[in-house]
Amino acid sequence: MGAAPFVGALPNRPIIHEIASPGPNQGQEAKPEHSIRFSVIGVDHTHIFSITAAVIRGGGQLVSVYGATPKGVEDFKRRYPDAKLAASEDEIINDPSIQLVCSAAIPDLRAPIGIRAMLHGKDVLVDKPGITTLEQLAEVRKTAAATKKMFAIMYSERLEVKAAVKAGELIQQGAIRKVVQTINIAPHKVTPATRPEWFWQKKRYGGILCDIGSHQADQFVYYTNSTTAEVAASQVANVAHKDHPEFEDFGDMMMHGNGGAGYVRVDWFTPERLPVFGDGRLFISGTDGYIELRKYIDIEGRPAGNHLFVVNSKETRYIDCKDVVLPFGPQFVGDIVNRTHVAQDQAQALLATELVLKAQKNAKFLSL
DSSP states (O other): OOOOOOTTOOTTSOEEEEEOOOOTTOSSOOOOSOOEEEEEEEESSTHHHHHHHHHHHTTEEEEEEEOSOHHHHHHHHHHOTTSEEOSOHHHHHTOTTOOEEEEESOHHHHHHHHHHHHHTTOEEEEESSOOOSHHHHHHHHHHHHHHTOOEEEEOHHHHTOHHHHHHHHHHHTTTTSSEEEEEEEEEOOOOGGGOOGGGGOHHHHOOHHHHTHHHHHHHHHHHHTOSSEEEEEEEEEOSSOTTSTTOOOEEEEEEEETTEEEEEEEESOOOTTSSSSOOOEEEEEETTEEEEEEOSOOTTSSSSSOEEEEEOSSOEEEEEOTTOOOOHHHHHHHHHHHTOOSSOOHHHHHHHHHHHHHHHHHOEEEOO
16 A cells, blocks of 8 residues: 655655665564573563563573463463473572573562562563662662663663664654654553553552653653753643542653753553554654654554654655564674673663653642
């Protein structure tokens, strides 16, 4: 199916429709350059499947899995039947052959698991939010510095979204010159019947800005290339889920860093009718144009997701990013072997977490 016309094209400028061409780390997926052994502790969220898949794509050999939730373990073993079922967390932590521990445990348990793993000589890759309190953040930073091990966080809305990968390439190529601001709109579908009890408990999930907002803070830090940043303002609310008083279904925040500004809006109001979990959108403004991403759906428009639009002084362009190859897995496995930080900058990953934790702590609660 051909691409639909880009409505609102600049007059007297060419409208170009294209499939994203391979970048320096893309093209056909090659055989992984490196190999590591890794295990999983904590399968409480289905994000563990995409985390595991990314590491395997990069050359990871899945050894074993441990989880406290029987159904989570059963589902994981169904997907990865060759993984050994560990008898305990300690069995994995104390195995010297394991180089990496991955986790999608209940959010407030992820940092403690990661700290234990680092103290036992292992790198760590956790689902977001990887850290739910400022005290946990301080301990993670202290342990990572002392052990020289990585505490990586799978910010999947950037690292596992092809259009987001392409946007990063375009920015590095100077497509919109200097980035001024990122605007993230990240609605989600709540589907209450599918949610475990901890999903509604603020102490467990950290609050809406800590949880969903961590994705967006990561994008702000990455695309603006900020190494320092602060939260200017934040607010949260529980508008439509009064039967769960600890739950927050709306939040937004403003940030500014030494590389640019950022605004984030997150919510749990996506209607069940939408065929994806949310109409996630990202706007990146620069001194010569802007980039817009419709990550998961173009409602009543082009099929599927990964749609990117770029406008600058030379052209208006639509890029279908469906063929972009995701580089995170191979890069991250390479980082473990080579002790580099190509896949994710450790300081920036934890800066994004620091921003949402402070935003959450200081947020004004709205009575709506």
